[in-house]
Amino acid sequence: MREDIRKTTSLCPECRAVIPAAIFAEDGKVFMEKSCSKHGNFEALYWGSYKLYKKAEKFEAKGRGLENPAITENINCPFSCGLCKLHQTNSSLVNVVLTNRCDLNCWYCFFFAEKAGYVYEPTRKQIVDMLKKVREEKPVPGNAVQLTGGEPTMRKDLLDIVQDIKKLGFEHIQLNTDGINMALDPRLAARCRHAGVNTLYLSFDGVTPKTNPKNHWEIPRVLDNCREAALGIVLVPTIINSVNEHEAGDILRFGFENIDIIRAVNYQPVSLVGKMPRSERNKYRITIPDLIAKIEEQTNAQVTSEDFFPVPTAVPIAQFVEHLRNKPQYELSTHFACGMATYVFKEGNKMTPITRFLDVEGFVEFLNEQKNELSNGKSKYVVGAKSLFKFKSLIDSKKAPKGLDFTKLLFDVLVKHDYSTLSTFHHKSLFIGMMHFMDLYNYDIQRVQQCAIHYVTPDPNKPIVPFCAFNVLPEEYRDKIQRQFGTSIKKWERQTKRKLQDEFYKRDTKKLKDELYEKTYTSFQNGESAQVQS
Secondary structure, eight states: OOEEEEEEEEEOTTTOOEEEEEEEEETTEEEEEEEETTTEEEEEEEESOHHHHHHHHTTOOOOOOOSSOSBOSSOOTTSSOSSBTTOOSOOSEEEEEOOSOOSOOOTTOOOSHHHHTEEOOOOHHHHHHHHHHHHTOSSSOOOEEEEESSOGGGOTTHHHHHHHHHHTTOOEEEEEEOSHHHHHOTTHHHHHHHHTOOEEEEEOOOSSTTTOTTTTTTHHHHHHHHHHHTOEEEEEOEEOTTTTGGGHHHHHHHHHHTTTTEEEEEEEEOOOOSOOOHHHHHHHOOOHHHHHHHHHHHTTTSSOGGGOEEGGGGHHHHHHHHHHHTSOOOOOOOOTTSEEEEEEEEETTEEEEGGGTBOHHHHHHHHHHHHHHHHTTOOHHHHHHHHHHHHHHHBOTTTSOTTOOHHHHHHHHHTSOOTTHHHHHHHHEEEEEEEOOOOSSSOOHHHHHTOOEEEEOSOTTSOEEEHHHHTTSTTTTHHHHHHHTOEEHHHHHHHHTOOGGGGSOOOOHHHHOSHHHHHHTGGGGGGOOOOOOO
């Protein structure tokens, strides 16, 4: 039986017109339906579980937006991004495209120079000027940058760019890479770490050559070089139904086995960009609840749907700290349907999710209560003492990870503001996240207006653009802007005296299948799915 949930606005996948859309539940799943007067009706799976959708919806939080948006007039969302005054969330993470050149030629990629027909490679000055605008955001300046591409390690001035960004005051810099150059150059990871890179955001689509042809053979050397450099890694698998969803659990297990250097597994359910028949969409589409169900099944329920919470669960934490410190904080007030996450801890060979020893919902409820008391004038010292007592009742110390005083950690981070304590937490845990970027079929403009992951551009009229506007509407943003500020391939080759095709990576598989390779993939040999043992 159908149950209507809410109304929103979306786009026609054919003509890009803004049209009304309805979100509804049926047969335990959540769908979006919309109708264009010119191109007819469209329906897409929005979330694979209505039960999980309702859980996520409980944590919905509206952000305060920007005090100084770039666009204040002639707003036509999502075609007038900049950010505009309708946008509700500050730049929690900004992407800066260093180049659209790449050393790989993946059949499914839409984002590299040869296919685009031009080379886009902003100068160091352009990059600094773009990111200055992020640091000027009020009330909370952007503080985290992702260097992306193409393949950003192909920039010869990469380390200079990292140092430029650090000088602007950004505290967190992550490098989005296929890892090829990290594997081939043993010193590159250490040089990046020394320059100021905090995290390697590493593409990793599976544990076998079939599911991860991109960098399967190079991964062992990437891990080895990052261990030597003490450069933490986030594994980033794009999950496509009927292609690699059967390895979701093994991908997690791979991260878990290498928890000494891998800090997170950040799954990305595929965004079905471009025009695609409905049968193809149904074949490849996988939503956040579907992926979580795969993880639960493939880990023998060591990690379940009950362990995951939506991104805005962090909002009460930020608001509590903000009232305690009297200083605006990052809110992470993204739309509740954008992503979910949890933490797992290593106990021998067993995964222990944070929910097994921390009452997360009780914790969030308590912080909301204390935030209200602080806003009503309650002494922060009284609130601090009360928090320490309450944290003890919310934590089952017998089930908490050995060697980690979780009560003290929460108190130090939230009340004493000792964020160095977090390093202990992150070195003992593995973050499991998933962010489902939209496409034209499930496009929800409410989600765009709450987006926290943005791109910076050199276009003064569109300086900061939400992720799902930048990539889903390339003719308005990504392709249009990069073509305008790019150069022709012929001109680039003439100026650099290099051929674009000469930069493609030529793999010697036999050379890479060495002792380190065998050691890294011992548990995943012969393409067999070795599930986590309970």
